[in-house]
Amino acid sequence: MSPFQLGSLRIIFAATFLLIIGFKSLTKIKHYQWKFIVLTAFMGTFFPAYLFSIAQKHIDSSINAILNSLTPLGTLVIGALIFGLNFQKRQFFGVVIGLCGSALLILNGAVNHPGQNYWFAILSIIAAMCYAVNVNLIKKYLSDLSPLSITAGNFAVLLIPALVILGSTNFFEVVNLPEVKTSMIFVGILAVMGTCVANVLYFKLIQISSPIFASSVTYMLPLVACFWGILDGENLTLVQGFGAIVVLLGVYLSARK
Numbered sequence: 001m002s003p004f005q006l007g008s009l010r011i012i013f014a015a016t017f018l019l020i021i022g023f024k025s026l027t028k029i030k031h032y033q034w035k036f037i038v039l040t041a042f043m044g045t046f047f048p049a050y051l052f053s054i055a056q057k058h059i060d061s062s063i064n065a066i067l068n069s070l071t072p073l074g075t076l077v078i079g080a081l082i083f084g085l086n087f088q089k090r091q092f093f094g095v096v097i098g099l100c101g102s103a104l105l106i107l108n109g110a111v112n113h114p115g116q117n118y119w120f121a122i123l124s125i126i127a128a129m130c131y132a133v134n135v136n137l138i139k140k141y142l143s144d145l146s147p148l149s150i151t152a153g154n155f156a157v158l159l160i161p162a163l164v165i166l167g168s169t170n171f172f173e174v175v176n177l178p179e180v181k182t183s184m185i186f187v188g189i190l191a192v193m194g195t196c197v198a199n200v201l202y203f204k205l206i207q208i209s210s211p212i213f214a215s216s217v218t219y220m221l222p223l224v225a226c227f228w229g230i231l232d233g234e235n236l237t238l239v240q241g242f243g244a245i246v247v248l249l250g251v252y253l254s255a256r257k
Contacts, residue, residue, distance in 0.1 A: 001171075001183050003053035008166035009184065010049055013191035015155035015162070022152035029145060029153050036141040041154035044134030045195075046161065051127035058120035062105075065225035067124035068218050069102045069247065074132030075215040083136045090253055091212050098219050098250020104243035105222055112237065131218070135211045138203060147203035151196065219247045 001009070029037060056064055072095045079085030106121070142150055174180050206214040223244050 001180065001187075002169060003050060003057060004165055005169050005171050006187060007049035007053045008162040008169075008171075009187045010191045010195060011045065011155065011158050011162035012166065013188045014195040015159040017192050017196050018148075018152045018155045019159075022148045025146060025149040025152050026156060028149045033142060033145065034153070036137055037150065037153040038157050040134050040137050040142065040150065041157040043130045043137065045154055045199075046158050047130045048127035051123040051130075055120045055123040055127075058117045059124070060116070060229070062222065062225040062229045063116075063121065064124050065221040066102050066105045067121055068128050068131070068221050070099065070125060070128040071131045071135070071218040072212055072215040073099050074129045075135050075211050078129070078132050079136045079211055083140055085136065085211060087212060094250045094253025095212070095216075096250070097253060098216070098247050101243045101246030101248075101250060102219075102222065104246065105240050108237055108239040108243065128218075132215065135206055135215045138206050139211045139214075143207050147200045147207070150203050151199045154199075216250075219250060222247060 052064055052068075055067075076085070076087055076092065076095050080087065138150065175184075202214065202217075205217070226240065226244065
């Protein structure tokens with residue numbers, strides 16, 4: 001699938017699932033809150049879904065996940081500059097340490113994969129900053145809504161744009177190909193588990209904690225990505241292992257009360 005087909009189908013499958021199980025929760029969204037639902041939908045799901053998909057065509061999934069771990073730093077900076085977020089020095093140092101660990105993983109990946117186009121990594125960084133804005137928006141403006149209402153509202157907003165983008169590709173010309181049907185099964189799993197369930201849990205975490213703490217869970221993505229990479233035959237170097245330890249140290253410092 002093309003990146004736009006992958007991103008669109010993920011949104012469409014997720015929207016369908018959420019509207020089935022959470023349609024009634026939309027009634028809990030107040031009229032004035034819909035503008036924030038729209039903003040969080042595009043910043044937290046729409047743009048990242050396509051940006052990460054495009055980047056994925058040119059860099060390893062583990063690198064993509066590592067760049068996603070820049071989200072806490074973006075959350076801290078954007079939160080302080082725009083949303084009036086208060087933070088402790090220890091949290092700042094924790095984020096910086098985690099960022100250094102991520103940078104170590106990125107640089108080592110670049111050395112070991114010289115044939116990849118790392119310019120596309122910029123798209124992953126932009127996506128991570130979108131996540132950072134999303135975290136702050138939810139914490140400040142949508143904390144009184146249930147996570148299911150926020151998630152269902154987000155995907156209700158995105159369903160039509162995703163359908164339009166999917167229709168602009170050649171998807172309906174290739175949808176009957178066996179390999180495309182197989183891909184759709186895995187996109188469906190990704191949509192339900194990696195988007196619907198994950199978003200509900202993540203939004204709940206944002207509401208009961210601080211934006212920095214909630215976004216710091218993205219530091220776990222490199223570890224999970226490396227684990228699956230090993231199972232898929234990828235090599236994890238000693239430097240990458242050390243970088244993973246540094247990442248965990250950053251999580252501990254930024255999240256500890």
